[in-house]
Amino acid sequence: MIGEFKDFIAKGNVMDMAVGIIIGAAFTAIVSSLVADLINPFIGIFTGGIDFSNMFVVLGGGEYASLTAAQEAGAAVFAYGSFINAVINFLIVAFVVFMLVKMVNRVKEAAVKPDDVAPEVPTGPSELDILIEIRDALAADRKAS
Known part of the structure; x- marks a missing residue:
């Protein structure tokens, strides 16, 4: 083990x-x-x-000075402000991470030396080009005979 x-x-x-x-x-x-x-x-x-964090609705009725007071009192609270804060923070963090990844990718691309890039391999004739050559050679053979 x-x-x-x-x-x-x-x-x-x-x-x-x-x-x-x-x-x-x-x-x-x-x-x-x-x-x-x-x-x-x-x-x-x-x-x-x-300040979105203190925006809330008490579902069972009642008035409270703050979200913390309502939660401490045990009231059923619909804390939509906290959700709005979470969404805003998520969007900001996502954008910051996007920008950081974009920057890192640029640095990586700049670090690649021209020697590191594989040389382009020349390609030969296409299949169509070869078939045209064969056709032309066969036509020339027919004319010659």
């Missing part, structure tokens, strides 16, 4: 996956900080500081 475990751990796919998860967690922290600390303040300026 220990031998099987060592074989499992030693496989490249498991190690690659572990590295990917660790890098992904670090990348998530970077993207989250970028969105929360740098992008959201600008969005707050443009939206006039609207």
Whole structure:
């Protein structure tokens, strides 16, 4: 059993996956900080500081000063503002990740040296060209005989 475990751990796919998860967690922290600390303040300026997180409807009736107060009181709450915040954050994070991937792809393309690019292999005549040559050769043989 220990031998099987060592074989499992030693496989490249498991190690690659572990590295990917660790890098992904670090990348998530970077993207989250970028969105929360740098992008959201600008969005707050443009939206006039609207705070969606405290928008809610109490389903059972009653009035509460905040979403937290309603939740602590055990009221059934339809917290649509939190959902709006989640959607906005998702769109921002998705756009930031898109831009980062786009930038990484550009860097990769720039790093490819011309020597790394495979030379173009010249192609021969097409099948149609060969058939035309055969036809013309047969026609010339008929005329010659």
